[in-house]
Amino acid sequence: MSTHTITYDLTSPGNGEMTCHAPADAPCHAVWDCDCESIYNYHVAFGVPHHYNTYDDGYTVRAHHVGRFDPSECAITVWHENSDEDVRGTVVVTVEPVWQGDYFEFRAGSARVDEDGAS
Numbered sequence: 001m002s003t004h005t006i007t008y009d010l011t012s013p014g015n016g017e018m019t020c021h022a023p024a025d026a027p028c029h030a031v032w033d034c035d036c037e038s039i040y041n042y043h044v045a046f047g048v049p050h051h052y053n054t055y056d057d058g059y060t061v062r063a064h065h066v067g068r069f070d071p072s073e074c075a076i077t078v079w080h081e082n083s084d085e086d087v088r089g090t091v092v093v094t095v096e097p098v099w100q101g102d103y104f105e106f107r108a109g110s111a112r113v114d115e116d117g118a119s
Contacts (some may be wrong), residue, residue, distance in 0.1 A: 018081065020074035032067040068105045 022028050029051035039051040045094060049067040094109035 009116065018077040022074070022075050024071040025069050028074045029069045029071050030067045030075070031073050032065055032072045034063070034065045 020028060025044065025047065027049070030042075032049075033050070034053070036051070036053045038054070040054045042049065042051045044050070047069075049069060050064065051067070052064055053062045088101045094111075096107045096109055097104045098107055
């Protein structure tokens, strides 16, 4: 399962950074030397990612491509950083204020995701 964390700097609204925590062999780390715009039949064989490309009809197989896994690359974070789309939904995080003697330290607790944006 791929896990990604989006961190927003609340002092700069709209700026967000996504961090990938996916395993090294997750599909988001697959790197290809081809220029395919779509991937058909993505699979991993012998620890290596493979996919087929199709003609414009979407059905006729055109080429078989072999890629590699690069944990320093993440397709999902690249798409997020280059997207103009808003992140949808609301994440509600419980926060526990802990008195430290002369200041509060705030510790994040459990989280709930509301897909429709309502909290």
